[in-house]
Amino acid sequence: MAFTSNNGRTQSSLSDINITPLVDVVLVLLVIFMLTAPVLQSGIQVKVPQTKTVHEVTQPRMVLTITKSQEVYLGDKPVNLADLPTLLRKPGEDPATEVIYLRADERVPFGAFASVMDAVKQAGISNISIVTQPIQNSPATNAQ
Structure with a gap:
């Protein structure tokens, strides 16, 4: 998707997904489950x-x-x-x-x-x- 700025130049938007926050959340959840799994045994x-x-x-x-x-x-x-x-x-x-x-x-x-x-x-x-x-x-x- 492209758009024109105030000075007449055409710019395109960034369509990349930043997965760093997703990886951070997944790693935190993984650590939480690893710590709580032994407690849930019984x-x-x-x-x-x-x-x-x-x-x-x-x-x-x-x-x-x-x-x-x-x-x-x-x-x-x-x-x-x-x-x-x-x-x-x-x-x-x-x-x-x-x-x-x-x-x-x-x-x-x-x-x-x-x-x-x-x-x-x-x-x-x-x-x-x-x-x-x-x-x-x-x-x-x-x-x-």
Whole structure:
């Protein structure tokens, strides 16, 4: 598209799209999604105990969660403790080869924890990994 200026000269307009702002916005969104993706893995908030030895596992497994109010979740769905053994049994699979991760809030009473462990054992699953997080070393604890 061309137009004439006040002094009689013909000029054309710039029809190029400046993609720099678009790239900036896309990169910011990418960083935001990269930071929030690990947080969105499990919508159930529990404060797992801290231990010195923690092994990272990358294989997807069944996760059983016990909240501080002693609610039990299989994945992200609430379950009744009495129904848990039947929910954990998979037809056609040997329960002895199944692995389950147990995330329990550190404030859960041992009785509730033992009840959930018993329900898992009733399903025939004996390989239970308890989820913990590494101890955070702070400068105050190093000074002692």
